[in-house]
Amino acid sequence: MSIRPQRPAPATPAPGRLPITDLPEMKTRRQPIVMVTAYDAPGGRLADQAGADLVLVGDSAAMTVLGHESTVPATMEEMLILTRAVTRGASRPLVIADMPFGSFQISDEDAVENAIRFVKEAGADAVKLEGAGAMLSRVRAIVDAGIPVMGHLGLTPQSATMLGGFKAQGRSAEKALRLYDDARALEAAGCFSLVLEAVPAPVAARITRDLSIPTIGIGAGPDCDGQVLVWHDILGLFDGRAARFVKRYAEIGDAIRSALAEFAADVREHRFPEEQHTYAMPEDELEVFLSRTAASVSRDRG
Numbered sequence: 001m002s003i004r005p006q007r008p009a010p011a012t013p014a015p016g017r018l019p020i021t022d023l024p025e026m027k028t029r030r031q032p033i034v035m036v037t038a039y040d041a042p043g044g045r046l047a048d049q050a051g052a053d054l055v056l057v058g059d060s061a062a063m064t065v066l067g068h069e070s071t072v073p074a075t076m077e078e079m080l081i082l083t084r085a086v087t088r089g090a091s092r093p094l095v096i097a098d099m100p101f102g103s104f105q106i107s108d109e110d111a112v113e114n115a116i117r118f119v120k121e122a123g124a125d126a127v128k129l130e131g132a133g134a135m136l137s138r139v140r141a142i143v144d145a146g147i148p149v150m151g152h153l154g155l156t157p158q159s160a161t162m163l164g165g166f167k168a169q170g171r172s173a174e175k176a177l178r179l180y181d182d183a184r185a186l187e188a189a190g191c192f193s194l195v196l197e198a199v200p201a202p203v204a205a206r207i208t209r210d211l212s213i214p215t216i217g218i219g220a221g222p223d224c225d226g227q228v229l230v231w232h233d234i235l236g237l238f239d240g241r242a243a244r245f246v247k248r249y250a251e252i253g254d255a256i257r258s259a260l261a262e263f264a265a266d267v268r269e270h271r272f273p274e275e276q277h278t279y280a281m282p283e284d285e286l287e288v289f290l291s292r293t294a295a296s297v298s299r300d301r302g
């Protein structure tokens, strides 16, 4: 098993890392951008080996990894640990750390301080934050500090309560127009790309056409510049009801369950471990050991 050294900060991008400036070029070339979430070092490594361009350490970790009912409880300390693990595993993809609820809402200063922690302490290349409006000044402040920011509009899970639940956004002309204006404002504030979650495909298509930064869709139709799905959804590791936009590419949960059940049955039926799983020792050493332990037992018994 090899663990890579901590990745340098984005000011000194590692050789082989996808330059962030390639993303608008990919948009121009209409070359789809692939983003996937990951939450640990093997996940980062597998996403890299599979050719992902971007790896998002999503605050979806609160639900997929930490067992919460929503993304809101994710803390900075938890997100830092997960991001650090992912950056140890992923070399070529840009690693984007999701700023958890409470880490950027209070002030520009807080937002910059927490974004810097992701870069300095966890090796992230960029951060993502949800929303527009008051968050535009957070984006500007973080970008001014030299850290790339990915925006996130549409269904923004951190404010799901305000949005009336986990449901599609921008389904009236007025709401779609608000999304469109917010998207343009985030671009103007300096975002290098924008996640569009659960918005009607034609709305996402229009936003994508009119922005020069790439859009990354999740439930936003085929015309976004890239697509993202959550690790556990792609791999069939999430037991809850899947959103409409999820496509499962594997049933790893089933594979894990049956492997664990087989292990349990082997243990209970004395089929594991076998000879090949055990360590031997020289015969003469074993004889000494056995005779000394036998002697000490008989001494104790009087």
Ligand code: KIV
Residues within 6 Å of the ligand: 037, 056, 057, 058, 059, 060, 061, 098, 152, 195, 197, 218, 228, 230
């Ligand atoms: O937290 C997350 O995984 C996300 C993606 C769904 C974009 O924000």
